[in-house]
Amino acid sequence: MALKRDGTFVVWTVNNFRPTAVPAGLSNVVAVASGDFNVLAIVQPLAYQPVLLSPKISGGNLIFSWPAIPGRTYRLQYKPSLDETLWTELPRDIVAPDNTATASDAVSFTNRFYQLVLLP
Structure with a gap:
Protein backbone atom coordinates (compact mmCIF):
# COMPACT_ATOMS: atom_id res chain seq x y z
CA MET A 1 0.00 0.00 0.00
CA ALA A 2 1.28 3.48 -0.83
CA LEU A 3 0.01 7.02 -0.37
CA LYS A 4 0.23 9.13 -3.53
CA ARG A 5 0.87 12.89 -3.67
CA ASP A 6 -2.65 13.61 -4.88
CA GLY A 7 -4.22 12.27 -1.65
CA THR A 8 -5.20 8.88 -3.06
CA PHE A 9 -3.50 5.56 -2.41
CA VAL A 10 -2.90 2.27 -4.12
CA VAL A 11 -3.02 -1.24 -2.73
CA TRP A 12 -1.36 -4.29 -4.20
CA THR A 13 -1.05 -7.92 -3.20
CA VAL A 14 1.44 -10.75 -3.15
CA ASN A 15 0.07 -14.01 -4.56
CA ASN A 16 -3.50 -12.63 -4.26
CA PHE A 17 -3.29 -12.82 -0.46
CA ARG A 18 -4.72 -9.38 0.35
CA PRO A 19 -7.57 -7.32 -1.17
CA THR A 20 -6.56 -4.77 -3.78
CA ALA A 21 -9.76 -2.72 -4.02
CA VAL A 22 -9.70 0.91 -2.93
CA PRO A 23 -13.16 2.39 -2.20
CA ALA A 24 -14.39 4.54 -5.10
CA GLY A 25 -14.15 8.26 -4.43
CA LEU A 26 -11.70 7.96 -1.56
CA SER A 27 -9.47 11.05 -1.65
CA ASN A 28 -7.78 13.65 0.57
CA VAL A 29 -5.95 10.86 2.40
CA VAL A 30 -3.13 12.23 4.58
CA ALA A 31 -1.92 8.97 6.17
CA VAL A 32 -2.44 5.23 5.76
CA ALA A 33 -1.62 2.17 7.84
CA SER A 34 -2.35 -1.50 7.30
CA GLY A 35 -2.26 -4.84 9.00
CA ASP A 36 -2.89 -8.39 7.82
CA PHE A 37 -6.63 -7.89 7.42
CA ASN A 38 -7.29 -4.16 7.69
CA VAL A 39 -6.42 -0.77 6.28
CA LEU A 40 -6.78 2.61 8.01
CA ALA A 41 -6.91 5.79 5.94
CA ILE A 42 -6.96 9.19 7.65
CA VAL A 43 -8.82 11.72 5.54
CA GLN A 44 -8.53 15.49 5.80
CA PRO A 45 -11.65 17.41 4.75
CA LEU A 46 -11.21 19.99 2.04
CA ALA A 47 -10.78 23.56 3.23
CA TYR A 48 -12.31 24.94 0.07
CA GLN A 49 -13.91 28.33 -0.20
CA PRO A 50 -15.66 28.76 -3.54
CA VAL A 51 -15.44 32.24 -4.97
CA LEU A 52 -17.97 33.62 -7.42
CA LEU A 53 -16.45 35.12 -10.48
CA SER A 54 -17.92 38.24 -12.06
CA PRO A 55 -21.50 37.47 -13.08
Whole structure:
Protein backbone atom coordinates (compact mmCIF):
# COMPACT_ATOMS: atom_id res chain seq x y z
CA MET A 1 0.00 0.00 0.00
CA ALA A 2 1.28 3.48 -0.83
CA LEU A 3 0.01 7.02 -0.37
CA LYS A 4 0.23 9.13 -3.53
CA ARG A 5 0.87 12.89 -3.67
CA ASP A 6 -2.65 13.61 -4.88
CA GLY A 7 -4.22 12.27 -1.65
CA THR A 8 -5.20 8.88 -3.06
CA PHE A 9 -3.50 5.56 -2.41
CA VAL A 10 -2.90 2.27 -4.12
CA VAL A 11 -3.02 -1.24 -2.73
CA TRP A 12 -1.36 -4.29 -4.20
CA THR A 13 -1.05 -7.92 -3.20
CA VAL A 14 1.44 -10.75 -3.15
CA ASN A 15 0.07 -14.01 -4.56
CA ASN A 16 -3.50 -12.63 -4.26
CA PHE A 17 -3.29 -12.82 -0.46
CA ARG A 18 -4.72 -9.38 0.35
CA PRO A 19 -7.57 -7.32 -1.17
CA THR A 20 -6.56 -4.77 -3.78
CA ALA A 21 -9.76 -2.72 -4.02
CA VAL A 22 -9.70 0.91 -2.93
CA PRO A 23 -13.16 2.39 -2.20
CA ALA A 24 -14.39 4.54 -5.10
CA GLY A 25 -14.15 8.26 -4.43
CA LEU A 26 -11.70 7.96 -1.56
CA SER A 27 -9.47 11.05 -1.65
CA ASN A 28 -7.78 13.65 0.57
CA VAL A 29 -5.95 10.86 2.40
CA VAL A 30 -3.13 12.23 4.58
CA ALA A 31 -1.92 8.97 6.17
CA VAL A 32 -2.44 5.23 5.76
CA ALA A 33 -1.62 2.17 7.84
CA SER A 34 -2.35 -1.50 7.30
CA GLY A 35 -2.26 -4.84 9.00
CA ASP A 36 -2.89 -8.39 7.82
CA PHE A 37 -6.63 -7.89 7.42
CA ASN A 38 -7.29 -4.16 7.69
CA VAL A 39 -6.42 -0.77 6.28
CA LEU A 40 -6.78 2.61 8.01
CA ALA A 41 -6.91 5.79 5.94
CA ILE A 42 -6.96 9.19 7.65
CA VAL A 43 -8.82 11.72 5.54
CA GLN A 44 -8.53 15.49 5.80
CA PRO A 45 -11.65 17.41 4.75
CA LEU A 46 -11.21 19.99 2.04
CA ALA A 47 -10.78 23.56 3.23
CA TYR A 48 -12.31 24.94 0.07
CA GLN A 49 -13.91 28.33 -0.20
CA PRO A 50 -15.66 28.76 -3.54
CA VAL A 51 -15.44 32.24 -4.97
CA LEU A 52 -17.97 33.62 -7.42
CA LEU A 53 -16.45 35.12 -10.48
CA SER A 54 -17.92 38.24 -12.06
CA PRO A 55 -21.50 37.47 -13.08
CA LYS A 56 -22.51 38.29 -16.64
CA ILE A 57 -25.86 39.06 -18.19
CA SER A 58 -26.70 37.10 -21.32
CA GLY A 59 -30.09 36.71 -22.99
CA GLY A 60 -32.05 37.89 -19.95
CA ASN A 61 -30.13 35.64 -17.56
CA LEU A 62 -27.54 36.37 -14.92
CA ILE A 63 -24.74 33.81 -15.48
CA PHE A 64 -22.41 32.84 -12.62
CA SER A 65 -19.23 30.80 -12.96
CA TRP A 66 -16.76 29.76 -10.26
CA PRO A 67 -13.75 27.52 -9.66
CA ALA A 68 -15.13 24.12 -8.71
CA ILE A 69 -14.22 20.65 -7.53
CA PRO A 70 -15.09 18.22 -10.36
CA GLY A 71 -18.02 15.97 -9.45
CA ARG A 72 -19.04 17.97 -6.38
CA THR A 73 -22.51 19.49 -6.02
CA TYR A 74 -23.20 23.18 -5.48
CA ARG A 75 -26.34 25.12 -4.62
CA LEU A 76 -26.88 28.76 -5.51
CA GLN A 77 -29.10 30.67 -3.09
CA TYR A 78 -30.40 34.23 -3.04
CA LYS A 79 -32.31 36.75 -0.98
CA PRO A 80 -33.72 40.16 -1.93
CA SER A 81 -32.16 41.95 1.05
CA LEU A 82 -29.26 41.31 3.38
CA ASP A 83 -31.69 42.05 6.23
CA GLU A 84 -33.56 38.83 5.40
CA THR A 85 -32.58 35.82 7.49
CA LEU A 86 -33.52 33.00 5.10
CA TRP A 87 -31.97 32.21 1.74
CA THR A 88 -34.07 30.96 -1.18
CA GLU A 89 -32.61 28.17 -3.28
CA LEU A 90 -32.56 28.25 -7.05
CA PRO A 91 -34.52 25.29 -8.47
CA ARG A 92 -31.66 22.92 -9.24
CA ASP A 93 -28.31 21.95 -7.78
CA ILE A 94 -25.22 22.11 -9.99
CA VAL A 95 -22.80 19.19 -10.31
CA ALA A 96 -19.41 20.51 -11.44
CA PRO A 97 -18.40 18.81 -14.70
CA ASP A 98 -14.78 19.97 -14.36
CA ASN A 99 -12.77 22.73 -12.62
CA THR A 100 -15.35 25.40 -13.45
CA ALA A 101 -19.10 25.32 -12.79
CA THR A 102 -21.84 27.65 -13.95
CA ALA A 103 -25.39 28.53 -12.95
CA SER A 104 -27.92 31.03 -14.19
CA ASP A 105 -30.88 32.96 -12.85
CA ALA A 106 -33.47 34.86 -14.88
CA VAL A 107 -33.12 38.63 -14.54
CA SER A 108 -36.65 39.35 -13.29
CA PHE A 109 -35.96 41.15 -10.03
CA THR A 110 -34.83 44.48 -8.63
CA ASN A 111 -32.24 43.34 -6.08
CA ARG A 112 -30.78 39.96 -5.23
CA PHE A 113 -27.84 38.88 -3.11
CA TYR A 114 -26.37 35.46 -3.84
CA GLN A 115 -24.39 32.86 -1.95
CA LEU A 116 -22.92 29.62 -3.18
CA VAL A 117 -23.05 26.48 -1.02
CA LEU A 118 -20.77 23.46 -1.52
CA LEU A 119 -22.87 20.44 -0.52
CA PRO A 120 -21.39 17.51 1.42
